[in-house]
Amino acid sequence: RLYRRHAVCFSFQSRWSWQPRGRHPASSLSCCLGVLVSFAGEIHAARSVSKTTTSGLQPFVSPTGAIGQIGEDDIEIEVAPTPRWPSGEGAETEVALVKAYPGMSGSGLEALICDGIRGVVVEGFGVLNVPETLLPAIKGAIDRGVAVVVASHALTEGGLDQGPESHRLLYDLGAVGSYGLSPGKAWVALMVGLARKDGSDQELRTWFRSISPR
8 A cells, every 4th residue: 555645546446545634435336346536526546547747736647537436525536447458476577677868779678678577668759659779679579479569658559559650569569559548557467477378479469458447
């Protein structure tokens, strides 16, 4: 559970609750919604929320907005329940997270491959873009059976099967888009996915689509 400036993360499946200033967030309306983040009267789904500032009054943002509100006397949930994410028990830990930057070489990724990683999330930029100079290392990783997921520090939607021509190139190589998950969340999702799937690009695309926040 995370506390930071009166923020709180809670899961209604666990029947755990927190009482901010006398109000009780536990509600039958939130059953089966998974882990939620509550701050400043708003409720966000953990899978889609991002903290965008450390000083603003509304630091937590979701691409489609908050899913509910906490009022003085009641709680309003404005979305239908979504499937709960599978447990992370037995997750594959040999998964790396690499931040891309313009002009970077693939030497760092190649070193991780030599260390025996099973998967890697590449944090690109914009709409799942990565430096062209990194493509040979990505191809080499996939050829050696390493699962490659491309995410972005920007808020995105969908995978590599849509969008510009550069997406098609990554898709054809066997890379998988994060389908709206941030790099950190995609990293966790890949660890869990590799423990439950065969590691193929098709299996992982299906996995990431099933847990996509949007």
